Amino acid sequence: MPHPVTYDDIRAARERLRPLLEPSPIRHYPLLDELVGHGIRVLVKHENHLPTGSFKVRNGSASITALTAEQAARGVIAATTGNHGLGLAWAGAARGVPVTVCVPKGNNPEKNAGIRSYGATLIEVGERYDETVVACQAIADEEQRTLVHSTNHRPVIAGAGTMTAEFLEQAPELEAIVIALGGGSQAVGALVVAAAVKPSLAVYAVQSQGATAQHDAWRDGNTRRNAPVQTFAEGIATGSTYELTFETLRSGLSDFVLASDAEIAQAVRDLWSTTHNLPEGSGATGLAGLRRMAPHLAGKTVGIVICGGNLDAARAAVILGGGTPLAMPAGVPAGTPS
Incomplete structure (x- = not known):
């Protein structure tokens, strides 16, 4: 393969x-x-x-810079518990791309604060991470944002x-x-x-x-x-x-x-x-x-x-x-x- x-x-x-x-x-x-x-x-x-x-800032930056102009205008979204969201938020701020980050309720407050500090929209949704992923996908579909998975x-x-x-x-x-x-x-x-x-x-x-x-x-x-x-x-x-x-x-x-x-x-x-x-x-x-x-x-x-x-x-x-x-x-x- x-x-x-x-x-x-x-x-x-x-x-x-x-x-x-x-x-x-x-x-x-x-x-x-x-x-x-x-x-x-x-x-x-x-x-x-x-x-x-x-x-993870490498991953986020590579993803943000690979977007077409149309995708960049619509923005990206991701589910995360921390570092992936931080990397995307930082890269989005550097390139002027809107970033939404979904985290589980009760997520690490220090990482939440860091994500917000780069201007990303943070959504706390789902009691567990797998519920956060489902909600993130629904928002991506509704808002036509590019979903950036942390691995896939x-x-x-x-x-x-x-x-x-x-x-x-x-x-x-x-x-x-x-x-x-x-x-x-x-x-x-x-x-x-x-x-x-x-x-x-x-x-x-x-x-x-x-x-x-x-x-x-x-x-x-x-x-x-x-x-x-x-x-x-x-x-x-x-x-x-x-x-x-x-x-x-x-x-x-x-x-x-x-x-x-x-x-x-x-x-x-x-x-x-x-x-x-x-x-x-x-x-x-x-x-x-x-x-x-x-x-x-x-x-x-x-x-x-x-x-x-x-x-x-x-x-x-x-x-x-x-x-x-x-x-x-x-x-x-x-x-x-x-």
Whole structure:
């Protein structure tokens, strides 16, 4: 099955993003090498330094800049619990495109405030995320807005692929990359770039033990829909597989592992102590996965991505105090990552 986007799509997205986004930095921290051990040289891609504090601004910007003039005039709409909405809102403000963001009732107030701060219309609708998705689709149909799904949207995947294209230009010696996986846009983008630029680059994925839908589907080949999740790392709290990413992930990933929420919380603390950057749960999951895979990657140069830094104050206090935040309620399906 062909990839959902081509390397040319990713290169085109990079050109569209160039006037909007500076490249995110990569950094090498010897203390992190010591922590991971096994002679691994760890390179950190700081997507948390991008506007809105997340790689999702790439996805949002690629989607906004791919609109026709007619689509831009009508505006876009999305369902989200945070970072996807922030990225779209920021890009919409930068390009003068109306953005409506639907979130579940009781959504993170810090992320809601951020979305509103960029001038987007925020609609709190639905008790759970899957109800928010249904309401969002109805509004999109009624108002003839372009619906930008956080995963099942080709410009989103092309935008996510710009991260790995940039990473390889900054660090051509990279031998492997470990990516936190929610919907899969980052990992699929990495696989498309690797196939075109450096086929020897191994792409690994990590998901929470409390949200295993993508991991389990990768293992057994059966798609999932609205499986229960129980993790504090909302950026990877995915209970479904997605049409545009499933087959590429299954055929391309070198391995796919799970990390516990306690391991993810420890990775947040470790990144704070070694890099003095405070990631959100999903932003630390790559490190948690790398520590599990370290013996297999001994002696290699490995990239990890702080894909988001929007950790709310309450969870930050718990984690930096040595604890693990409470997970999302058991049995609540998460339709898509944030």
